Amino acid sequence: MPTTERKAASGRQLAHPPLEGLRLETVLHALADPVRLRIVRELADGHDDMACIAFDLPVSKSTTTHHFKVLREAGVIRQHYEGTSRMSRLRADDLEARFPGLLPAVLEGVRQACTPSTPSA
Amino acid sequence: MPTTERKAASGRQLAHPPLEGLRLETVLHALADPVRLRIVRELADGHDDMACIAFDLPVSKSTTTHHFKVLREAGVIRQHYEGTSRMSRLRADDLEARFPGLLPAVLEGVRQACTPSTPSA
DNA sequence: ATGTAAGTACGATACTCATCGTAGTACGGA
């Protein structure tokens, strides 16, 4: 049972690893992918809570689902339903508690590597 | 031609990516493996310059070579020959320059996750 | 109830990669 939010979390439950269940190797693997790195960057880029559809990713819908699942199961993001949309948020606090400095370092690195959010525009 | 060291670097040259060639995604991928993470931890554990054979890894000799190659090509370690041995060293300075805080965070995380060097003893 | 929009589950496919064994190369010592 959820904490206090009952808002549109009807039947679909999403499994998240507990804080102590986060594994460095798994987190690193989840981050070692260009698409997922892009998702993480966009999430950190102020859009703290956004639906999967809001991301402009160069892959299909099912592949997008897959990447979000990998991130969630690694403990990098937390997801909850809101209507038909699945909102995603970085588990920045948990990551910081378990692997201090890791996420900030990765974020700084990914910004340095591929700065533009919309390279086409 | 090497900088100034001619010490037993006769014919065998080892390719290392330049500082600006380090890619976050590649580095993360190199670190997202238990065996390589173990190598990195041991290298950071004071053994700043050691031969591949000095590591007690649960894989074969050729697999060991492979992992060192992955780490070297990702820019995580620097290697040079010394006789028939290949000495490895962390490129901590370069990593710090390119991705500040990343390596320390990973090292702290890997120590926390698997502290013992010899879990059997 | 019906339709649409967001996302999931499933199966298929192709690619990457961690692993190994074997054969070969380079270096140092006898």
Place this chain on the structure above:
DNA sequence: TCCGTACTACGATGAGTATCGTACTTACAT
């Protein structure tokens, strides 16, 4: 020169995974 040590290169193999399309489910609006 001959041998042993340390490592490499190559090819094979099996597991993992990134990708897709299609069909299904859920929620919301009409």
